[in-house]
Structures are given as C-alpha cells and as structure tokens.
Amino acid sequence: DQQVKQNSPSLSVQEGRISILNCDYTNSMFDYFLWYKKYPAEGPTFLISISSIKDKNEDGRFTVFLNKSAKHLSLHIVPSQPGDSAVYFCAAPHNFGNEKLTFGTGTRLTIIP
Amino acid sequence: DTGVSQNPRHKITKRGQNVTFRCDPISEHNRLYWYRQTLGQGPEFLTYFQNEAQLEKSRLLSDRFSAERPKGSFSTLEIQRTEQGDSAMYLCASSLNRGNTEAFFGQGTRLTVV
Numbered sequence: 563d564q565q566v567k568q569n570s571p572s573l574s575v576q577e578g579r580i581s582i583l584n585c586d587y588t589n590s591m592f593d594y595f596l597w598y599k600k601y602p603a604e605g606p607t608f609l610i611s612i613s614s615i616k617d618k619n620e621d622g623r624f625t626v627f628l629n630k631s632a633k634h635l636s637l638h639i640v641p642s643q644p645g646d647s648a649v650y651f652c653a654a655p656h657n658f659g660n661e662k663l664t665f666g667t668g669t670r671l672t673i674i675p
Numbered sequence: 676d677t678g679v680s681q682n683p684r685h686k687i688t689k690r691g692q693n694v695t696f697r698c699d700p701i702s703e704h705n706r707l708y709w710y711r712q713t714l715g716q717g718p719e720f721l722t723y724f725q726n727e728a729q730l731e732k733s734r735l736l737s738d739r740f741s742a743e744r745p746k747g748s749f750s751t752l753e754i755q756r757t758e759q760g761d762s763a764m765y766l767c768a769s770s771l772n773r774g775n776t777e778a779f780f781g782q783g784t785r786l787t788v789v
Contacts, residue, residue: 571715598780605681605780661776662708662723663708663720664720668715668716
C-alpha cells in the first residue's frame with residue numbers, strides 16, 4: 563500500500579523556469595509533510611516541510627503547497643538552477659510516537675542549462 | 676563534521692557472508708532510524724531506536740537482520756547470511772525527541788552482494 567505517491571518519475575525544466583513536483587497521499591492521518599533532496603551516492607537532505615495547519619510554506623526559492631481536501635502537495639522551485647538537479651522525495655511521518663517516515667518513490671529533476 | 680556518519684560507505688560481500696554497518700548519529704539526537712533504499716524506490720523504514728531501546732521493527736527486517744544501539748549513541752546493523760536481494764543502500768537517520776522535526780540522514784552504506 564503506497565501511502566505516499568509521486569507519479570512522475572522524472573521531470574526536465576529549463577534553467578530559470580519554475581519546477582513543480584507533485585505528491586499525493588492516501589493516509590488522512592498524515593498531518594506533516596517533508597521534502598528531501600537526494601544526490602547520487604548521498605543520503606537524502608531535508609529541504610522544506612509543511613504542517614497541515616498551513617497551506618503554504620516558503621523558504622527562499624522553495625515553496626510547498628498543501629491541499630488537504632485533495633490530499634495533494636507540491637514543491638515549487640523558482641527560478642530553477644542546475645544545482646537543483648537531483649531526486650526529490652516527499653515524505654510523511656507516522657505520528658504515533660516515532661515519526662518514522664513513509665517516502666514516495668521520488669521524482670528525478672533535471673535542470674537544462 | 677557534526678552530521679550523521681555511516682561506515683563503511685561501500686561494502687561488497689559474497690552471498691552467505693555476514694556484514695555489519697555502523698551509524699553515528701548527531702550527538703544530541705536520541706532517535707535513530709535505519710532505512711533501506713533500492714533502485715527506483717524511496718527509502719523504506721527498517722527499525723527505530725529511542726535512546727538504547729529498539730521500539731519498532733518493520734516486517735522488512737527478517738530474522739537475518741539485527742540492529743543494536745547499546746549505549747544510546749552509535750548503532751550497528753548486522754545482516755547474517757547475506758542474499759543477493761539484500762543489495763541496497765542502507766541509510767541511517769537521527770532526530771530529536773519532539774514532534775514534527777526533520778530527520779537528518781547519513782550518506783548511506785551501499786551494499787552489493789555477489
């Protein structure tokens with residue numbers, strides 16, 4: 563049962579344009595979401611998070627939007643830069659005392675110079 | 676470097692051998708997690724420690740796998756009688772003991788079973 567889904571395995575975006583990465587979830591108990599970025603041969607690096615009490619969180623070039631009724635979140639990167647090329651995972655913790663994370667399958671973002 | 680440290684970075688082993696990986700979390704973090712990532716998938720939860728207590732194990736963690744965190748600091752993950760299906764990236768993460776804080780990941784140990 564894939565509780566966190568990223569339906570686009572890959573995305574290519576021109577440098578300077580906006581990158582939009584999408585994530586859907588099925589577990590209505592999730593109330594906090596995180597985005598991680600992963601370069602090859604490295605561990606995931608935390609990027610940005612959002613609580614379900616908000617519908618938007620912004621940090622520099624990165625903005626995450628949450629639509630609770632649709633169980634959908636998206637990560638916007640603007641403007642996109644070559645260093646943004648990586649695999650992006652959305653994740654949600656199970657808040658039953660341990661916050662173990664359920665990850666999506668990831669979207670590989672390629673920024674074209 | 677005060678991040679999560681994992682050793683070794685790479686391990687190649689023959690099928691049937693035992694392997695052990697080490698994770699040193701961020702020093703003030705009392706939660707420690709092990710995840711496994713295979714090609715094309717996101718990291719999958721294996722097990723979780725709060726201090727030295729192992730509080731949860733995934734059904735992915737067969738009886739050939741054992742994890743310890745003896746003094747509530749570093750942790751080890753041992754795989755006995757390795758199989759080719761064990762080939763994966765093994766990731767360790769740590770976090771503080773409070774709600775809605777991000778987990779910080781190490782660089783992982785890439786295991787290849789030949």
